[in-house]
Amino acid sequence: MKSLRPHYLSVSIISYNMGFVVLGAALLMIIPLATSLALHEWNPVLDFTLSLSVTSIIGIILIVFGRQARLKKLRAEWKHGFVVASLSWIVLMLLCSIPYVLSGNAKSILDGCFDVMSGFTTTGLVMTQDLDHLATGLNMWRHLLTFVGGQGIVVLALSFLMKNTGGAYKMYVGEAKDIGLVPSVRGTARIIWKISLIYLAVGTAALWICGMYIGLSPLPAFFHGLFMFESAWSTGGFAPYTQNIMYYHSFAYEILTIIFFVIGSLNFGLHYAVWQRKKKEMIKNIEVQSFFITSFLACAFAVYRLSQLGIYRDAVSSFRRVVYNIISAHTTTGLGSVYARQFAIEWGGFGILILIVAMLIGGSACSTAGGFKGLRVGIVFKGIIAEIKRILNPERSVRVSKFHHIKEYVLDDSIVKSSALIIICYMFLFAVCTALGVYYGYPFADSAFEAASVTGNVGLSIGVTSISMPSLMKVQYILTMYLGRLEFISVFALLGYIVEGVKKLCAHLSKRS
């Protein structure tokens, strides 16, 4: 029995923390519930009441089950942090999909889970049907999930609901937000939320005014503004109507969203530095440099190629249709200003290739963006340069290479190695995803495009993602979005933990018999 004891206590810690995360999700459901109530959408009111009740009951059960953690004042360790983060996402995916399924807009539980995971991971691929007749409450829920998912839902719940957040930093890292702006986790979480909420207010107001200017009536303009801001800022890619950003037919609206998703794809550390008037950080930061170089190159190549093909000849349409989509892909947003099939029909092999590369690189580490992140690309690139220098001048004393990210870092081999390993993991995931698409008979370019979009949590679609897609592919896409968003480590920790637990249990049982 002794060997199982510590494991049991670990389970308590995990269960207790997850209980609070689930309760946090239940509290979030109050927002769409209130929206539907205010707009007299009665079915969604009931759907959200049902979901809210189920979620809070499960939350309390988890807390009660893990009460030992509180009674014995157990502290969370690293592995617990990882496990809570990765397991919470799965549990929340199931619970948060209840309103989708009840509304009938998700045709199955799998489709509901797909949409929730797409929202949480700020991907933006849509499986929900009949968007044009979706209740405002449900739209609120979709966009809220994206917004909260972008800032880190586990962290949000834990740092705001629990008084004692000893282990919260570990969950932070577990959610791929390895950053300490100020020494306390609570402080860091609050800063991230403060930055996001201030932007939310400013951004919604800007889009609201712009919305009325382009012909929306005031109330819908407000909701559109709120939804599109949440979607852009968290680099999500959802929109309230089928046509996505094309619904608005407005250059101004596109400009505003492009500004928001570029800002949103930047590191929170960078935002904080700029808030503290360290403006130089904007230029010196390795991620900013990396992002601007890669996006400039991608845009230049794509604009040149598409104008050569004679598709977009004038500057305005080149900007609105080409640059917009490239930046949207690069920041892993996925708001699309062309139809999905246009990529396949008009952009040609080269255009698709550029988009795939941009989607895989993605935005900044510790932002709302996905992909393997500018930071890692910058580090590996600098690592290669340093290696070449070393080969060329073997006699000279080793010169130390540095890179700047909030502060100066020495570029040592272990940093380069860990960055390269994560990039390899992403590439492997991308390859598996592409292979499955090809296996099911989709053209190679289409499969690769959609795979890059899923791996990088982008959300642009070339038309593969649809309700008629094979179930196995839906499951694979859900897994890929999840792995990509949590940057592997947490999920690997979860798997390791489960294997460890099963081993212990087996050992225990064999001893007994």
Add this chain to the structure above:
Amino acid sequence: MRTLIKAFLTACIVSFFFTVTANAADTVKINDLINKMTYYNGRLVTVEGEAVGETLERGEYAWVNINDGSNAIGIWLTSGDAERISYFGDYKHIGDTVRITGVFSENCSEHGGDVDIHCDRMDIVCKGYVKNEVIPRTKIIAALILFGSASTVTVVYFTHRRFQSKLDARNYISK
């Protein structure tokens, strides 16, 4: 009597011709337009779909987005035409079904490369209506029961917890 028969025949012939012209301008599915956009680019097409969202007025002209179930597209029409549409699709409404004949562009130069149809002629095929929301009774009952139990569980747990921590504090002091 003869004139009556004549009038009847003319009416028949006229209506026959009208149906023929209507058939000639066969509607295209929006998704087919998108999939064969290079072919349809610059051609006169007819689509039929439900007006969704709302009119986006831009001076004398306006945008109306229509969805025919296969996909959705923006229609550029005069404000006067747009005003004839009485219902737009959303959660509470089924929008008017409109038949649009106009020129399709895959990258409209007037609208920054938009994929759109510039409307020449708009007909309202079928008027929309306010959806009446059916609320299943089982749903109401389930929601009430679950909400009741959820609130009970939450209240009981947190009162218990508060009580327990007070007890702990007292024990701590007495020690």
